[in-house]
Amino acid sequence: MFECLFVKRKLYDYIDNSLSEEEKIRVKAHLDVCLDCQGKIKQMESLIRQSQRKNIPQPSDDFWHNFKTELDQKLNQKLVPEFNLKTRFSYRLKPAFAFSLASVIIVVITMYFYLHSRPVFLAKEDTDLIEEMNFWEEIAPGSLLNGNEEVIIEEMESLSST
Amino acid sequence: MSIEIDIDKEKALIMRMKQNERSAFDELVCIYRNKGFAVAYNFVDNPEDAKDVLQETFIKVYLNIKKFKEQAKFSTWFYRIVVNCSLDFLRRRKTMRKVFTQNLLDEEGKVQQFEDKRYEPGRILMNEELSSVLDNCISELPEKQKVCFILKHQNGLSNQEIARVLKCTISTVKVHLFRAVRNLQEKLSGYLKTEGG
Numbered sequence: 001m002f003e004c005l006f007v008k009r010k011l012y013d014y015i016d017n018s019l020s021e022e023e024k025i026r027v028k029a030h031l032d033v034c035l036d037c038q039g040k041i042k043q044m045e046s047l048i049r050q051s052q053r054k055n056i057p058q059p060s061d062d063f064w065h066n067f068k069t070e071l072d073q074k075l076n077q078k079l080v081p082e083f084n085l086k087t088r089f090s091y092r093l094k095p096a097f098a099f100s101l102a103s104v105i106i107v108v109i110t111m112y113f114y115l116h117s118r119p120v121f122l123a124k125e126d127t128d129l130i131e132e133m134n135f136w137e138e139i140a141p142g143s144l145l146n147g148n149e150e151v152i153i154e155e156m157e158s159l160s161s162t
Numbered sequence: 163m164s165i166e167i168d169i170d171k172e173k174a175l176i177m178r179m180k181q182n183e184r185s186a187f188d189e190l191v192c193i194y195r196n197k198g199f200a201v202a203y204n205f206v207d208n209p210e211d212a213k214d215v216l217q218e219t220f221i222k223v224y225l226n227i228k229k230f231k232e233q234a235k236f237s238t239w240f241y242r243i244v245v246n247c248s249l250d251f252l253r254r255r256k257t258m259r260k261v262f263t264q265n266l267l268d269e270e271g272k273v274q275q276f277e278d279k280r281y282e283p284g285r286i287l288m289n290e291e292l293s294s295v296l297d298n299c300i301s302e303l304p305e306k307q308k309v310c311f312i313l314k315h316q317n318g319l320s321n322q323e324i325a326r327v328l329k330c331t332i333s334t335v336k337v338h339l340f341r342a343v344r345n346l347q348e349k350l351s352g353y354l355k356t357e358g359g
Contacts, residue, residue, distance in 0.1 A: 012340045018321070043347055043354040050296055051315040056200050057209050064195065071191070071217045078221060 003030050004037060011041050015048065129156060172236055179227045187224050194237075197317075198244050204316040205248035205308075207297055211255075219247045238326045241319070245309055245327060252301075292353045299349045307342035310335055 007030045013019045014027045031037055059067075178186035198219055202212040222243050230239055300308060309328065313319040314335075321339075325332045347354065 009340075012343050013336065016321075016336075016339075018336070040347075043351070044343060046354050047296070047343065047346055047350060048315055050292055051300070051311070054204065054293070054297070054316050056203050059196075059199060059209070063209075063213075067195070067213055067217065068188075068191065070213075071220055074217055075221055075224060078225065 004034060007031070007034070007037050008040060011037070011044055015041070015044060129153070173232065176227065176230065176232065176236060179224070187220075190223070191220055194240055197237075198240065201241065201244045201313070201317050202248050204312045205245075206251055206255075207301070211251065215244070215247045215251050218251075219244045222247065234326060238323065241313070241323075241327045242329075245313070249305060249309070292350070295353060296346070296350065299346050302349075303342055303345060307338045307345065310338040311342040311346075314339060 007027050010019060010023060010027050014024065019027065031041060175186045175190055179190065195216065198216045199212055202215040202219070203209065206212050206215060219240070223240065230236070300311060303311065306328070310324055313324045313327065314321070319327070321332050321335045324335045328335065
């Protein structure tokens with residue numbers, strides 16, 4: 001019984017011819033007398049023989065021609081990926097370049113507003129007052145110069161005093 | 163079943179491939195396509211699927227050839243990629259429950275591109291039922307046992323070659339083979355008694 005257990009574990013190696021000489025003799029001696037193990041080894045041999053008989057189709061020349069054509073197409077697709085929006089927007093500006101660009105844009109915008117804006121101030125002299133009135137007239141015609149200059153001057157003086 | 167190719171010629175081809183020479187790749191495809199097809203077919207059991215697996219394999223070979231360190235044989239590296247692609251395919255197929263059969267292709271009127279060997283004289287002796295059940299049982303084996311069994315008994319690789327492909331020891335391969343055969347024997351005991359004896 002113990003010998004059967006030992007031999008059953010060695011049967012595959014026996015068929016595979018990968019046992020030592022000593023083990024081979026021991027297994028063979030047991031096989032000569034044990035019908036159960038003889039049955040097991042016949043089953044195993046039959047199983048392996050059957051697996052080796054598997055019929056693998058022999059592809060024709062047409063098959064290989066199509067195979068190569070499809071392979072080339074698939075490979076080319078891998079090597080040159082299709083252009084799409086996702087890949088287009090995946091390109092990112094380098095941080096240093098992006099920072100410089102943002103700084104320049106901010107400076108240009110600041111300069112534009114500085115040069116094109118005009119400070120509003122309250123006139124302290126008559127010439128300044130006339131200039132300021134002309135300025136307001138340009139912006140909103142008729143809002144200040146309504147013909148009553150004394151009232152306007154009084155208003156301006158009251159404003160400047162506050 | 164190791165691939166017969168002059169080592170120097172193979173090294174030269176690989177060198178040319180590493181320099182992005184497409185003609186070298188084409189030559190390599192011609193050399194390895196039959197062996198690769200046989201391995202892929204034994205895993206996926208369908209010529210069209212085997213074709214897809216083999217194409218995927220060659221694409222991986224082309225894209226990763228620079229990573230191939232020439233310490234091992236190219237055939238070992240190639241077999242490893244075929245096996246991995248085949249197993250990936252089987253996992254995908256299992257998930258998606260896709261079944262492609264040769265019969266279905268024939269019904270759709272596709273040109274039969276394979277020599278039908280089912281009616282060869284030697285083939286008549288073969289137990290069709292056992293063959294079919296055996297294929298199913300092999301496909302149900304645990305992954306490592308399946309890989310070892312297919313490479314050894316259907317593709318004729320030695321234990322040493324299988325160990326290199328799987329990056330394990332020869333003893334581990336032997337254990338997987340022993341367990342695979344034992345599992346198959348248990349599942350097929352009824353058929354084997356009538357066929358073998």
